[in-house]
Amino acid sequence: MTTEIGGTPLLARLTRGLGFLALWLILMGPALTDLPIGLIAAAAATWTSTALWPENGKLSASGLVRFLIRFVPQSAVAGVDVARRAFAPRPALSPGFVTYRTSLPPGMARSASCAVMSLQPGKLPVAADADGTLHIHCLDLREPVAEQIAADEAAFCDTLQSGGVHG
Amino acid sequence: MTSLANAFTLVAVGCGALLFLAGTLGLLRFPDTLSRLHALSKADNLGLGLIVLGLLPQAESFAGGLKLVCVWLLAQISAATASQLIAGVLYRRKSRP
Numbered sequence: 060m061t062t063e064i065g066g067t068p069l070l071a072r073l074t075r076g077l078g079f080l081a082l083w084l085i086l087m088g089p090a091l092t093d094l095p096i097g098l099i100a101a102a103a104a105t106w107t108s109t110a111l112w113p114e115n116g117k118l119s120a121s122g123l124v125r126f127l128i129r130f131v132p133q134s135a136v137a138g139v140d141v142a143r144r145a146f147a148p149r150p151a152l153s154p155g156f157v158t159y160r161t162s163l164p165p166g167m168a169r170s171a172s173c174a175v176m177s178l179q180p181g182k183l184p185v186a187a188d189a190d191g192t193l194h195i196h197c198l199d200l201r202e203p204v205a206e207q208i209a210a211d212e213a214a215f216c217d218t219l220q221s222g223g224v225h226g
Numbered sequence: 227m228t229s230l231a232n233a234f235t236l237v238a239v240g241c242g243a244l245l246f247l248a249g250t251l252g253l254l255r256f257p258d259t260l261s262r263l264h265a266l267s268k269a270d271n272l273g274l275g276l277i278v279l280g281l282l283p284q285a286e287s288f289a290g291g292l293k294l295v296c297v298w299l300l301a302q303i304s305a306a307t308a309s310q311l312i313a314g315v316l317y318r319r320k321s322r323p
Contacts, residue, residue: 085292138272141265142248145255154261174306177313178271183264184310185317196260196313 072105079104112167122217129214130175137180144198155200156185159193159208163216172215179211231283238280245273259316267309271302 080101087093144150163169165187173184173193181198188194197204252265278298285291 082296085289085296134268135272135275137268138245138248138275141252141269142245142272145248145252145265145269150252150255150257152257152261154258173310174303177267177306177310178302180268181264183260183267183313185260185313194317196264196317198261198264 072109075108076101076105079108118218122219126214126218130178133180133211134178137178140180141198152198153200154196154198157195157197157200157204157208159195159205161187161191161193161212163191163212165189165191168219172212175215176208176211179207182208182211235280235284238276242273242276242280245269245276249273260313263309263313267305271305274298274301 080097083097083100087097144152161169161172163172169187169191173187176195177183181202182204183196184193185196186194195204195208246269249265249269252269253262256262256265275298278294281294282291285294
């Protein structure tokens with residue numbers, strides 16, 4: 060099918076819409092009386108997703124698997140790390156800011172990478188300059204933060220099929 | 227088999243509750259607002275993940291289990307986004323002369 064609306068093929072939009080409708084059905088149950096609301100929600104989600112994430116932004120399945128294998132344990136380590144510091148008689152913290160020059164272009168990819176980083180141990184991106192400099196709040200500046208951020212970003216870039224690193 | 231599943235539920239949900247306690251302790255004990263945000267987003271996410279994992283063997287159907295996992299994923303995405311937005315506002319206020 061080659062019909063295109065606003066740059067996104069109709070078939071791709073339909074697939075996304077069906078995906079969102081499936082998510083609605085999982086969350087709300089298959090009651091027929093709720094279905095009109097589900098259809099409206101799925102349409103709204105599809106419209107939003109096409110604006111935020113154009114069809115050319117493809118993901119690499121193998122990259123995504125490698126990313127998840129790294130992300131899930133790291134996310135657990137982040138929770139345990141915070142818990143350890145919170146339960147310590149004196150919270151062992153050395154908070155402060157670091158800057159890191161990201162290679163991701165502004166937009167969805169950079170925002171998503173920042174959201175992922177905020178779930179990794181000890182890091183929380185707070186601002187991004189126009190030249191790609193990220194300001195990141197760290198719980199403990201004594202740790203090798205810059206190396207961790209570079210490794211996190213490399214794992215994230217691995218999920219983008221186009222690489223997303225030219226910017 | 228059921229008792230094994232129940233034991234797993236007890237341990238996982240217990241650990242999840244402990245992590246929620248840690249998040250709250252961090253919120254109260256950490257020295258600045260941005261550090262408190264770390265405590266809330268990271269500890270609570272793992273806590274919710276463990277609670278969901280613990281409840282999975284108790285789910286009545288596959289759809290019920292899938293719903294639990296979807297709720298956790300949505301909570302994780304919203305926590306990551308919200309903590310970043312709050313941190314951004316705080317940082318801009320701080321750096322404003």
